[in-house]
Amino acid sequence: MSGAPRLGFALVRTEAELDAIRRRVVNVVGHALRTPVTTLCGMADELARRADDPEARAVLADGVRRNARIVEQLLDDLLLASDVSTALPVAESADIDLAARARDVWDGYGDARSLAITGEGRAHAAPPVVEGALTKLLDNAHRYSDGAVAVAVHADNGRVVAEITSVGGLPSEAEIPLCTEAFFRGEHAVMRCPGLGIGLTVARALAQHAGGDVVITVTGDRFIATLDLPS
Amino acid sequence: MMKVIRVVVVDDERDVRTLLRLQLESAGFSVVGEAADGAEAITMCKDLEPDAAVVDLLMPGTTGFEAIPELRRTNPTMAIVAYTAVAGDFVRAEMARLRIPLLLKSGDPSTLALKLRELVED
Numbered sequence: 001m002s003g004a005p006r007l008g009f010a011l012v013r014t015e016a017e018l019d020a021i022r023r024r025v026v027n028v029v030g031h032a033l034r035t036p037v038t039t040l041c042g043m044a045d046e047l048a049r050r051a052d053d054p055e056a057r058a059v060l061a062d063g064v065r066r067n068a069r070i071v072e073q074l075l076d077d078l079l080l081a082s083d084v085s086t087a088l089p090v091a092e093s094a095d096i097d098l099a100a101r102a103r104d105v106w107d108g109y110g111d112a113r114s115l116a117i118t119g120e121g122r123a124h125a126a127p128p129v130v131e132g133a134l135t136k137l138l139d140n141a142h143r144y145s146d147g148a149v150a151v152a153v154h155a156d157n158g159r160v161v162a163e164i165t166s167v168g169g170l171p172s173e174a175e176i177p178l179c180t181e182a183f184f185r186g187e188h189a190v191m192r193c194p195g196l197g198i199g200l201t202v203a204r205a206l207a208q209h210a211g212g213d214v215v216i217t218v219t220g221d222r223f224i225a226t227l228d229l230p231s
Numbered sequence: 232m233m234k235v236i237r238v239v240v241v242d243d244e245r246d247v248r249t250l251l252r253l254q255l256e257s258a259g260f261s262v263v264g265e266a267a268d269g270a271e272a273i274t275m276c277k278d279l280e281p282d283a284a285v286v287d288l289l290m291p292g293t294t295g296f297e298a299i300p301e302l303r304r305t306n307p308t309m310a311i312v313a314y315t316a317v318a319g320d321f322v323r324a325e326m327a328r329l330r331i332p333l334l335l336k337s338g339d340p341s342t343l344a345l346k347l348r349e350l351v352e353d
Contacts, residue, residue: 027319030317031316031317034316034317035244035247035316035336038316038336038337038338039244039246039250039338040338041338041339042254042337042338042339044338045338045339046250046253046257049257050253056253060249063246063249063250066246067246191296192291193289193290194289194316
């Protein structure tokens with residue numbers, strides 16, 4: 001008799017936990033989609049109203065394209081974070097210069113902070129997979145760190161490693177193991193800017209697909225994302 | 232003749248700022264400035280002395296939560312509307328505590344326009 005109530009209680013509690021997770025996921029997905037979808041709706045209305053204003057229409061058309069791509073990227077990220085392999089890029093393996101790609105990605109942010117890059121090394125994998133993983137890790141540093149960002153690349157024994165180190169904006173000790181969990185966002189991240197909490201999850205999924213991995217560590221005031229790939 | 236209300240829009244998303252500018256100008260407002268975060272908004276509102284500010288809450292750098300009390304101090308007569316994508320319990324409670332009207336971002340600007348007129352003309 002004593003086993004059944006315990007089992008029943010455990011099932012009820014698990015259901016409640018699953019319900020909480022479901023609500024959390026729907027909440028963050030809704031939040032991330034709300035801004036680009038709302039912007040698309042508003043811009044579509046303005047495009048329709050401004051038939052005689054080519055200057056405004058050009059600005060709006062750019063905005064529609066940009067926000068449609070944001071939604072498309074969100075969709076891909078959601079599928080990858082949910083371990084749906086159909087969203088994985090398809091491409092032949094090639095040699096990719098990680099330092100050069102990191103420079104290109106960072107320059108695209110227009111961030112006033114300069115990116116310090118040391119070392120060199122080439123990954124050998126499908127370019128969109130490697131570039132996707134690297135971009136997600138740099139996005140994370142760009143969005144959440146307060147101080148300097150650096151990339152150190154080194155190759156050894158058939159592997160290449162890129163360590164992306166950023167200062168500040170740290171998760172708490174308890175949050176560190178959860179950083180690559182899908183839909184988890186640390187307290188600092190939530191207060192800082194909107195997001196799905198899947199960037200590091202997607203980086204890790206892509207790296208693992210390429211035969212590598214992503215590991216997150218915190219040392220002092222430094223957040224370190226280590227991307228390990230075959231070279 | 233209806234007064235032209237001078238507005239500053241504050242949002243980290245450039246496209247949201249662009250859309251708000253076009254929508255509010257179509258509705259008869261004058262958008263006198265666009266700020267990408269709370270710190271820029273504080274400086275801009277001090278300089279431009281707008282009638283109203285439309286402020287996003289979650290932004291990198293100085294958030295709307297941090298900027299609104301300072302905007303209240305530096306521009307005490309300026310109307311402020313919090314304009315956010317999603318409003319959870321914390322956001323609703325915090326805006327109620329600060330007595331700041333809270334509106335959800337929408338493709339339809341009419342609710343925002345009505346609220347701005349109500350706040351500035353009352």
